[in-house]
Amino acid sequence: MAQISVVIPVGPSEANQRWLPEAIASVVAQTVPATIVLVDDMAGIRPAQLLPHGQEYKYFKCPWYMGVAHAFNIGVAIAPTELVFMLGSDDTLEPECLEECIAEYERQHDDLGYYFVGVRYADTGEEQTVACHAAMVTRSLWLHTGGFPVATASGAPDAAFISILLRHRAEAGRLWPVADARPLYNYRRHKESDTASKGQWQGVILATRDLVTREWRPKP
Numbered sequence: 001m002a003q004i005s006v007v008i009p010v011g012p013s014e015a016n017q018r019w020l021p022e023a024i025a026s027v028v029a030q031t032v033p034a035t036i037v038l039v040d041d042m043a044g045i046r047p048a049q050l051l052p053h054g055q056e057y058k059y060f061k062c063p064w065y066m067g068v069a070h071a072f073n074i075g076v077a078i079a080p081t082e083l084v085f086m087l088g089s090d091d092t093l094e095p096e097c098l099e100e101c102i103a104e105y106e107r108q109h110d111d112l113g114y115y116f117v118g119v120r121y122a123d124t125g126e127e128q129t130v131a132c133h134a135a136m137v138t139r140s141l142w143l144h145t146g147g148f149p150v151a152t153a154s155g156a157p158d159a160a161f162i163s164i165l166l167r168h169r170a171e172a173g174r175l176w177p178v179a180d181a182r183p184l185y186n187y188r189r190h191k192e193s194d195t196a197s198k199g200q201w202q203g204v205i206l207a208t209r210d211l212v213t214r215e216w217r218p219k220p
Contacts, residue, residue: 002102004083004136005035005058007075009068010043011089017043019090019188024050026092026186031099037079039071069148069157076142082111085136090188097184101136104178111140112173114165120183127183131175133158134185141173144219149212152205160209164216171218 006027010016027036035056038047042065051057060078062071076084083105085098101115108115116135119128135158145164148157165173178184 001032002083002105003035003081004032004085004098004102005037005079005081006085006087006093006098007037007039007072007079008087008089009039009041009071009075010045011068011071012042012044012065015190016041016089017045019092020045021050022092023087023089026095027087027098028052028055029095030093031096032102034085034098035080037075037084039066039075041066041068041071067153069152070150072157073142073147076137076139076147079139082139083136084139084142086133087185088133088187090190091134092186092188094184094186098136100179100182100184104176105136105138108176110174110176111138112144113138113176114141114162114173115176115178116181117178117185118181118183119185119187122186122188129177129181129183131158131162131177134187136178145172145216146219149216151208151212154208155205156209159205160212163209163213167213168216168218172216 008023010020027034037058040061042062047057047059058078060074072086104115114135114137116131119134148161152160165175
């Protein structure tokens with residue numbers, strides 16, 4: 001079975017760190033082992049105090065505040081495995097999430113795939129089956145596409161990246177639902193989340209998404 005890493009960016013706000021132990025615990029509880037990649041985005045965390053003894057991990061301390069899009073890009077870049085799952089520090093995974101992702105990858109054999117899972121919202125129990133940030137990617141896809149576009153520091157990097165894949169699927173990469181997009185990712189909605197904090201900038205975010213989608217070209 002293929003090996004996998006889980007990237008968890010941790011920002012500087014208290015909300016970025018409040019539920020981090022739960023996020024880590026959900027990775028440790030997976031039915032397959034995973035390397036945890038902590039990207040310390042000016043949070044000042046101490047991995048030795050957060051991770052259980054013997055847990056494989058990598059740690060990167062950002063020299064200045066990068067934001068979630070860049071932090072995920074860094075995490076994918078330094079991950080020791082081809083397969084990389086992206087997890088918010090305030091979210092959790094169902095125990096079989098990573099095993100299902102690996103199984104879908106081994107079925108498709110697509111190194112330019114974006115393997116997305118369904119999402120369950122922790123506050124309402126509502127489920128979402130459309131592609132979003134809850135996904136496993138490959139390092140090959142990130143090298144081929146450039147990962148989350150730099151311009152999406154304004155917000156919603158996943159929406160912009162998925163838009164690129166949909167419009168340029170013959171050149172960029174492909175979307176693959178995992179386990180029929182069953183909800184394997186538990187998303188915690190709260191007023192301090194990155195998504196909520198960018199709500200007032202929706203006009204800029206949508207315009208940026210359309211721009212980077214239109215202008216995207218494969219690397220020469």
